[in-house]
Amino acid sequence: MRSFTYERAMTAEAAVDAVSRADAKFISGGTNLLDLMKLDIEKPGHLVDISRLPLRDIEELPDGGLRIGAQTANSDLAAHTRVRTRYEVLSQALLAGASGQLRNKASTGGNLLQRTRCPYFYDTAADCNKRNPGSGCSAVGGFNRIHAILGAGTSCIATNPSDMAVALAALDAEVELLDAEQTVRRVAVTDFHRLPGDTPHIETVLRPGEMITAVLLPPPPPGRQIYRKVRDRASYEFALVSVAAVLSTEHGTISHARVAFGGVAPKPWRSVEAEDELTGRPATMATYRAAAEAAMRDAVGRGHNDFKIDLAARTLCRTLAQAARAGGGDAR
Ligand SMILES: Cc1cc2nc3c(=O)[nH]c(=O)nc-3n(C[C@H](O)[C@H](O)[C@H](O)COP(=O)(O)OP(=O)(O)OC[C@H]3O[C@@H](n4cnc5c(N)ncnc54)[C@H](O)[C@@H]3O)c2cc1C
Numbered sequence: 001m002r003s004f005t006y007e008r009a010m011t012a013e014a015a016v017d018a019v020s021r022a023d024a025k026f027i028s029g030g031t032n033l034l035d036l037m038k039l040d041i042e043k044p045g046h047l048v049d050i051s052r053l054p055l056r057d058i059e060e061l062p063d064g065g066l067r068i069g070a071q072t073a074n075s076d077l078a079a080h081t082r083v084r085t086r087y088e089v090l091s092q093a094l095l096a097g098a099s100g101q102l103r104n105k106a107s108t109g110g111n112l113l114q115r116t117r118c119p120y121f122y123d124t125a126a127d128c129n130k131r132n133p134g135s136g137c138s139a140v141g142g143f144n145r146i147h148a149i150l151g152a153g154t155s156c157i158a159t160n161p162s163d164m165a166v167a168l169a170a171l172d173a174e175v176e177l178l179d180a181e182q183t184v185r186r187v188a189v190t191d192f193h194r195l196p197g198d199t200p201h202i203e204t205v206l207r208p209g210e211m212i213t214a215v216l217l218p219p220p221p222p223g224r225q226i227y228r229k230v231r232d233r234a235s236y237e238f239a240l241v242s243v244a245a246v247l248s249t250e251h252g253t254i255s256h257a258r259v260a261f262g263g264v265a266p267k268p269w270r271s272v273e274a275e276d277e278l279t280g281r282p283a284t285m286a287t288y289r290a291a292a293e294a295a296m297r298d299a300v301g302r303g304h305n306d307f308k309i310d311l312a313a314r315t316l317c318r319t320l321a322q323a324a325r326a327g328g329g330d331a332r
Pocket residue numbers: 025026027028029030031032033034050070096097098099102105106107108109110111112113114161162163164210211212213236237238239
């Protein structure tokens with residue numbers, strides 16, 4: 001690990017000011033950043049510790065939504081009464097991620113900015129456009145079992161590993177950002193992560209020095225919310241495929257649907273194609289299969305990950321069937 005300097009910020013304004021140094025980075029829970037620094041993949045010369053900022057509150061908004069401070073720990077967010085009762089898909093997604101100890105340290109902002117789990121990204125001897133732009137991608141033509149089937153190009157086929165972000169995409173959440181000029185802006189979670197294009201090392205629309213201060217949830221959508229995660233072992237493992245679904249039905253017809261996938265793309269993957277196929281149709285397996293087919297229409301396998309196309313389709317069907325059975329008709 002390289003040597004670096006360190007300071008702790010006590011206000012959001014001081015933090016964005018302190019991070020304006022070219023080689024500075026924020027550190028929150030440190031559960032991803034410190035691992036990457038030890039491997040010499042992230043090389044900040046200065047760390048601005050934002051873990052003690054007063055951004056841990058979860059507040060009710062006048063419109064019935066929630067404002068989640070960026071420093072809220074993943075465990076606190078999952079356990080919050082309003083989240084458990086009105087945004088179950090978010091609570092389920094958080095609890096499906098990492099371990100209890102990690103969730104106690106991991107922050108809401110840090111979770112959104114965690115980096116991919118592509119093994120070549122972590123292997124500094126391998127070519128990787130994300131770690132070393134222009135060097136090539138070892139996963140295309142390499143062992144790519146965990147890689148993307150949607151939204152990736154040939155420069156990088158890594159997936160975004162966050163479970164939380166998939167639920168936030170289904171819930172139409174926004175990210176609140178603060179920069180050194182003290183300007184606040186909001187970005188939809190679905191627009192926050194970028195597709196790789198020719199610049200896979202640029203993963204989000206975050207501008208240099210900008211900090212995530214909060215995540216904003218609109219009032220919960222009607223219907224039953226479910227997060228289903230498929231992985232190689234039952235806990236402490238990243239998703240091969242995951243689905244966040246919200247489904248409401250009236251007299252057997254789907255009146256409202258939200259669908260987002262994890263583990264299949266470089267960003268949390270909201271599928272409007274699936275939602276369009278579901279809305280106004282009978283809540284039957286035939287409808288779910290048509291939605292899954294629409295969602296996977298542009299999917300491309302790279303060899304070892306071909307199985308994900310079928311797995312994602314089946315996971316969506318099962319999740320939607322479960323949501324309909326569990327009371328998707330109970331609009332709230
Ligand atoms: C063994 C293991 C298993 C895991 N399993 C899962 C899993 O199954 N599912 C899952 O979703 N996650 C999983 N994780 C990832 C974990 O959720 C993330 O490491 C964690 O959420 C990152 O949050 P943090 O606060 O520790 O971020 P840090 O490591 O402190 O920071 C991560 C990045 O975000 C930046 N940053 C942090 N906060 C802000 C902010 N407010 N504004 C701007 N930039 C910021 C930092 O500069 C850094 O670049 C796992 C991690 C480990 C180590």
